[in-house]
Amino acid sequence: MIKRVNFTGRRRIARHHVRIEVHNGRPATFNATIDLDGVQFPAGAKVYLELMSAGSSLVKRFDFGAAGAIVPPEDRRLTNLDPDRAFFALKVVDQSKRFGQILGIAENIRPDFADGEKDAATQGILPIVEAELGQQLWDIDFGEHNLCLRVNANVPGLVDRARWDPLFYAVVFPAVIRQVLDRAIRTNAEVDEASDKWPVLWLRFGKQLHPEQVTPPSGQEADEDRDDWIEAVVDAFCAKHALKDAFLKHLPRENGVES
Amino acid sequence: MILREFNSAGVEAFRMRLADCRENPAASAPWELLENESLTNIISPAVEVDAKHFASKLDAGKHLKDLLFKLDEQFVATSDGLWTWLALFFFDEICPAKGGHRHVKADYRYIFDPNTPRHYYQHSLFVSWRVITIEPNFNRLLLRANLATVDKVTAETMKRLYLTRIPCIFEVLERLYWDSARGRARKGIVTHGRAKPGDLLHRFPIRIRQLEMTYDLQSLNADQLIELLGNEFRQNRPAPVATDN
Numbered sequence: 286m287i288k289r290v291n292f293t294g295r296r297r298i299a300r301h302h303v304r305i306e307v308h309n310g311r312p313a314t315f316n317a318t319i320d321l322d323g324v325q326f327p328a329g330a331k332v333y334l335e336l337m338s339a340g341s342s343l344v345k346r347f348d349f350g351a352a353g354a355i356v357p358p359e360d361r362r363l364t365n366l367d368p369d370r371a372f373f374a375l376k377v378v379d380q381s382k383r384f385g386q387i388l389g390i391a392e393n394i395r396p397d398f399a400d401g402e403k404d405a406a407t408q409g410i411l412p413i414v415e416a417e418l419g420q421q422l423w424d425i426d427f428g429e430h431n432l433c434l435r436v437n438a439n440v441p442g443l444v445d446r447a448r449w450d451p452l453f454y455a456v457v458f459p460a461v462i463r464q465v466l467d468r469a470i471r472t473n474a475e476v477d478e479a480s481d482k483w484p485v486l487w488l489r490f491g492k493q494l495h496p497e498q499v500t501p502p503s504g505q506e507a508d509e510d511r512d513d514w515i516e517a518v519v520d521a522f523c524a525k526h527a528l529k530d531a532f533l534k535h536l537p538r539e540n541g542v543e544s
Numbered sequence: 545m546i547l548r549e550f551n552s553a554g555v556e557a558f559r560m561r562l563a564d565c566r567e568n569p570a571a572s573a574p575w576e577l578l579e580n581e582s583l584t585n586i587i588s589p590a591v592e593v594d595a596k597h598f599a600s601k602l603d604a605g606k607h608l609k610d611l612l613f614k615l616d617e618q619f620v621a622t623s624d625g626l627w628t629w630l631a632l633f634f635f636d637e638i639c640p641a642k643g644g645h646r647h648v649k650a651d652y653r654y655i656f657d658p659n660t661p662r663h664y665y666q667h668s669l670f671v672s673w674r675v676i677t678i679e680p681n682f683n684r685l686l687l688r689a690n691l692a693t694v695d696k697v698t699a700e701t702m703k704r705l706y707l708t709r710i711p712c713i714f715e716v717l718e719r720l721y722w723d724s725a726r727g728r729a730r731k732g733i734v735t736h737g738r739a740k741p742g743d744l745l746h747r748f749p750i751r752i753r754q755l756e757m758t759y760d761l762q763s764l765n766a767d768q769l770i771e772l773l774g775n776e777f778r779q780n781r782p783a784p785v786a787t788d789n
Binding site: 295330333335337340341342343344347364365366367376378380383385386387416417418426427428 | 559616617618621622651655657658659660661664674678705708710711730757758759760762763768772
């Protein structure tokens, strides 16, 4: 198996070093607690929180001072971005050189919501949403940080059937898993990354399901190695949920024939 | 006419009429939907909108930026009802009738779908407004084309949000890939097939992904990013103009 090596010199900042809470309002605001104790950065390295929103090209950057003296900015308004789709990145940057170099990073940080009503982090790894898909019944929308299974909004009840009807999920979900894991492997994500990005979450999911908990291959490995690993995961998924049995059990009822 | 937005029933009504237009290219555009009280809502604050001919996406982008400046940017950036209504209002511009027939393209060219990364930038009016809002100066590469087309340079840039989030990216793209002599994008930068050194289609996104692992691209200016991109991209830059001495 090919080992991946981090040549960049930057460190992953574990998620517990930063906590962000969004307060809904007009506009929404946020509070952030950043604690870099135990992570060795030069005291003068700059600390930034960057706010992005899925689907938007806007980046709002908040200056939190330096690693040795973290000071939140006064203006922490989430203007021009949808708080429900917001995610943050924490960057520690060495700006003593000509080109700012990233010393440490925590990406895709989902905020908590102070009113407790919404918490994007509690979503499963495969949200199912309705979309205009023409004559397609389903597809997968690979976003930058999230993905979702989209089902045709013009088929009444399909979004619900996708969750409970084996005639849908027993056929579709194995194909979804194949497609998503193949794409995830090609991103070269690592299962032990401190990230909530979909490739990381899905590769962890695959590793847990794999009968021998084998770490997923990298994107550089041969197609056959990738395919073997993915097929083992799909097979384990089908077995765990007895998809063929569930499909058969439901089939007669759908045909109007009592079993 | 006062600017409006379609409600969800209005969007669907327009979608059905687009399908009708595909079946019957000589059919007239469904102008009557524009002020249908049950399918539209007046935007607040009120904005007056007039018919206009746009020579290019740049022309449209400037006009739309002026037209919509009073509205909340977050609303404008995400409103499917607003952009879909505008698409119908300016339908003669984005789907012109030639010889009495219109060639109606895919729905997402007219019905704005802000939540689908593959589609959002293909709405001709929206992408014109978006690019000029992000980058008022260095936008020739993306906004030179006429309004009825989505060119490959725009598609290859706008579908990659990680590119459009870099503050100096449009200046870098223009300096690397704009051919001043021809008044258009340099040849071969978005050609499918084998990757060419420094091309926009293959090499530029990969190189940016590499650099963002190490450098804080948010803080770089265009000179710095071009320097970091390396020699393979320098060959794209126009040679100094020769002078007779």
